[in-house]
Amino acid sequence: MASSNTRQRKLARAKVDRQLARRAESTRRSRQLKAVFGGLLAIVVIAVLGMWGYGVFDPKPVETPVADTCSWNKLDTAANTQLNDVGLPAANGMATSGTSAMTIAFGTGNVVAKLDRTAAPCAAASLKYLADSGYFNATKCHEITRGAEQYALRCGDKSQSGNGGAAYGWYPENQPEAAPAATPSATPAATPSAAPSASASASASPAAGTVRYKAGTIAMQPTLTGSQFLIFYQDSVTTENYSIVGEVIDGLDVVKNIAEQGAIDNGNGSKTKPKKDVAITTLTVVDSTAPSDAPSPLPSASAAGSPKPTTSASAAS
Numbered sequence: 168m169a170s171s172n173t174r175q176r177k178l179a180r181a182k183v184d185r186q187l188a189r190r191a192e193s194t195r196r197s198r199q200l201k202a203v204f205g206g207l208l209a210i211v212v213i214a215v216l217g218m219w220g221y222g223v224f225d226p227k228p229v230e231t232p233v234a235d236t237c238s239w240n241k242l243d244t245a246a247n248t249q250l251n252d253v254g255l256p257a258a259n260g261m262a263t264s265g266t267s268a269m270t271i272a273f274g275t276g277n278v279v280a281k282l283d284r285t286a287a288p289c290a291a292a293s294l295k296y297l298a299d300s301g302y303f304n305a306t307k308c309h310e311i312t313r314g315a316e317q318y319a320l321r322c323g324d325k326s327q328s329g330n331g332g333a334a335y336g337w338y339p340e341n342q343p344e345a346a347p348a349a350t351p352s353a354t355p356a357a358t359p360s361a362a363p364s365a366s367a368s369a370s371a372s373p374a375a376g377t378v379r380y381k382a383g384t385i386a387m388q389p390t391l392t393g394s395q396f397l398i399f400y401q402d403s404v405t406t407e408n409y410s411i412v413g414e415v416i417d418g419l420d421v422v423k424n425i426a427e428q429g430a431i432d433n434g435n436g437s438k439t440k441p442k443k444d445v446a447i448t449t450l451t452v453v454d455s456t457a458p459s460d461a462p463s464p465l466p467s468a469s470a471a472g473s474p475k476p477t478t479s480a481s482a483a484s
Contacts, residue, residue, distance in 0.1 A: 235259050237289035242334040242392070249324075249331030250392065256296035256335075263288045265455050267295060269385075269413065271303075271322075272448040275425070278398065278418035280385050282452065283411075286341040290412035293393045295452040297333060302394060303450035310439045311430050318382075318401035320422050322447060323394035329433075332392030339389055341411045345376050377404050383415040398422050 235258035244250045267282040282291040297303060308322035309329060324331040380386065384399040386409035398415060400422040415422075425445050433440040 236261060236263060237292060237337050239393075240336045240390075242336060244334050247330060247334075249326040249328050250334035251302075251325060251332065251394075252334045253297065253300065253302060256292050261288060261292040261295075262454055266413070267291050267452050267454045269294060269298070269450070269452045271418075271450050273421055273425070274446055274448060276418055276421035278415055278421050280383075280398075280413050280415045282385070282413035283341070284454075287410060287412040289337045289340060290387050290389065290410055291452075293333070293335075293337070293387075293389075294396070294412065295454070297394055298450050298452040302333065303447050306447050308425075308441065308445040308447065310433070311426055311441045311445070312439060313426055313430060316404040318403050318426065319380075319397040319399045320425060320441075320445070321395060321397050322445075323396050324392070333394035335393045336391065337389045337393070339408070339410045342408050343378050343380070343411065345378050345406075345408060347375060374404075377406055378408055379404050380409070380411075383419050384411055385413045385415065386411050400426055 237256065237258055239255045239258065241255065242250055244252050262284045264285045267284060269280045269282055271278040271280075282294060284291045303323065306322070306325050307327060308320055309324050309327040310319075310321035312319050312321075321329075323333075326332075380399045380403045382399055382401050382403075385396055386399070387396045388407075389410055396412070397409065398419075400419055425441065425443075429442040430438050431440050431442050432438055
C-alpha cells in the first residue's frame with residue numbers, strides 16, 4: 168500500500184508542477200504580448216502627435232473659384248479680317264484701384280494721360296497688355312473729327328479702316344449717362360414780343376440721348392475692339408456712349424495741333440482722315456505704385472455726361 172500511495176503522490180506532484188509550468192509560461196507570454204502592444208501603442212501615439220503637429224488633421228479650406236475681373240470676348244477674325252489676333256489679357260489679377268500713366272509719343276510731341284483702374288479696370292488692363300507687347304508702336308491714327316460738336320482723334324486700328332484692332336472686347340464700363348428727354352417747364356411761356364436772350368440760347372440743354380465728353384477725355388468702344396481709343400481734344404457732344412478710361416494730364420495741345428492740320432476724305436466719302444500722317448512712335452503704360460500717386464481724382468462717368476452750357480463761340484471753334 169505504501170508504494171501505491173507514494174506513486175499517487177508523485178503523480179499528483181507532477182500534475183501540479185505541470186500546471187505551475189503552464190501558468191508560468193502563460194504569464195510570460197502575456198507579459199511579452201503586453202510589451203509588444205505597449206511598444207506599438209507608443210509608436211502609434213508618437214506618429215499621431217507628429218501628424219497633428221504638421222496639421223494633417225486640420226480642416227482643409229474650401230477652395231472658392233476666383234471670379235474673373237474681366238470677361239474677354241474673343242472676336243471672329245474670319246468674319247472680320249481687319250482684326251488682329253493678339254491673344255487675350257489675363258482675366259483676373261489686374262489692379263482694380265489707383266491709376267496708370269499712359270504716354271503716347273507722337274512725332275510732334277508727347278501726350279501723357281492717367282488711366283482710371285478703379286472705374287475702368289478692364290480698359291486700363293487692355294491698354295497695358297497691348298502696350299507691353301508693343302502693339303501700338305509705329306501705328307497711325309486713322310480718324311480726326313473736327314466739327315458738328317465732335318472733336319476727337321481716334322487711334323489703335325492698324326488696318327486704318329475703322330473696323331480693325333485687337334480681336335477681343337469686354338463689357339462696357341464707366342459709361343456716362345445720356346441727356347434725358349426735356350420735361351415741360353412750369354414757368355409761363357414768354358410773350359410773343361419777348362425775344363430770346365443771348366444767355367438763354369447759350370445755356371440750352373443738349374438733345375435727348377446725347378452724351379457730353381469734356382476735353383482731354385480718353386474713351387474706348389470695348390464691344391468693337393480691344394485697342395481703338397479716342398482722345399477728345401475739345402468738349403464734344405455725341406450719341407455714342409463710350410467707356411471712359413482716363414484723361415489727358417499733359418500734351419493736349421499736341422492733339423489740337425494735329426486737328427489744325429486738317430482732314431481729307433477717308434475713301435468712304437467722309438472727311439475724317441488726318442491730312443498729314445499721325446504716327447504713334449511708342450505707347451507705354453506704367454502702373455502707379457499706389458492709388459495716392461494719382462495727381463487728382465478723375466471725374467466720374469456721370470459727371471462727364473452731365474449737361475454743360477455750350478456757347479456759340481465754343482461750337483464755332
